[in-house]
Amino acid sequence: KNEVEQSPQNLTAQEGEFITINCSYSVGISALHWLQQHPGGGIVSLFMLSSGKKKHGRLIATINIQEKHSSLHITASHPRDSAVYICAVGDTDKLIFGTGTRLQVFP
């Protein structure tokens, strides 16, 4: 069993839909990262969180430390949100990455 599991692996949506991507992990962590990788390949850090919730624009990330689970929500999705979203969990000496969720948003 992978230490970081993301679901779903693939997701399609219509523009405007509310989207949720999930990340479950089995190791102790000090922080969880959400990353975005666009079709061109570049990777951008969206959030780093260790508790509670963070919001940036239409993106919201939550984490439940007790349940070892995090969610990334996208409100009012747009075709430009189409990308691979990667969850990574870290402690003081390493990061473990999930395999990503591929999101396609159609107009």
Add this chain to the structure above:
Amino acid sequence: DAGITQSPRHKVTETGTPVTLRCHQTENHRYMYWYRQDPGHGLRLIHYSYGVKDTDKGEVSDGYSVSRSKTEDFLLTLESATSSQTSVYFCAISEGQGDRELFFGEGSRLTVL
């Protein structure tokens, strides 16, 4: 955007030849990392550095070596490239390890024929 530059961005080479990828940062971050990304796998750590001349192995370090002679440069060398090393390589930097924000370079696509 964090100042991270990878070179070359694309390279095709033959089995058995040496290859060096360069990562250059202008952020003065202490930690630098080399990852590889392959279909069906998450990003996997090859090597990382926590200071000039201070490096350590990651989970997939076999066949790779690294050097960091200056804060801003982290080199990844494949002494004798193999087809299994065909991959996209990402450099990343951070001020700390797992509990610090990570900034990525644009990636270097390497094809070993």
